[in-house]
């Protein structure tokens with residue numbers, strides 16, 4: 001019998017705190033973590049090297065937004081090693097996640113992770129987000145640690161359907177970024193979120209197109 005990871009109880013407790021059923025999700029997330037940790041030794045995929053730290057800073061932080069996503073397509077722009085896209089695809093099989101990443105080494109890791117994890121609801125697009133030719137194809141996009149809200153919309157706003165939304169995880173409430181949004185976009189909601197194992201509050205900012213004003 002394969003011994004279970006010492007991180008399993010902590011991850012299961014974190015998933016329960018986020019309202020997610022822990023089994024079999026926790027084990028699948030740990031399979032991803034093990035792959036990420038192994039490739040990180042040679043590929044430099046993330047600056048976080050300690051697996052316990054990855055658990056909260058990468059896995060649980062990525063999953064904290066899960067209940068705000070709608071079923072269907074999601075593009076994760078600048079996903080790096082698959083964050084938040086891979087944990088979300090594992091937790092929400094009804095999502096169809098496009099992992100958009102321009103760096104060749106990271107895209108290679110993503111293809112391997114998708115294959116090894118049997119992630120049938122995720123695909124890898126090795127491209128710059130602004131070059132993805134799927135205009136209006138997504139009801140939702142996300143991006144973590146990629147750019148300001150305006151910057152994310154500049155590279156990926158074209159991917160959103162007319163009613164589509166950007167869901168961006170931020171640390172402190174990003175009031176300056178919100179003030180700098182282009183005039184045709186508006187904040188629909190700001191959700192304070194607690195991530196198990198991380199101090200303080202995080203903020204999920206949900207941005208959509210401003211409805212046309214009557215003439």
Ligand SMILES: C[S@@+](CC[C@H](N)C(=O)[O-])C[C@H]1O[C@@H](n2cnc3c(N)ncnc32)[C@H](O)[C@@H]1O
Pocket residue numbers: 077078079080081082083084100101102103106127128129130143144145146155
């Ligand atoms: C700081 S990392 C964040 C990675 C991941 N989202 C996370 O939270 O750990 C930003 C990533 O975005 C990628 N990137 C930067 N600009 C991009 C663009 N225009 N299109 C696609 N990927 C981009 C970089 O190669 C890098 O992997």
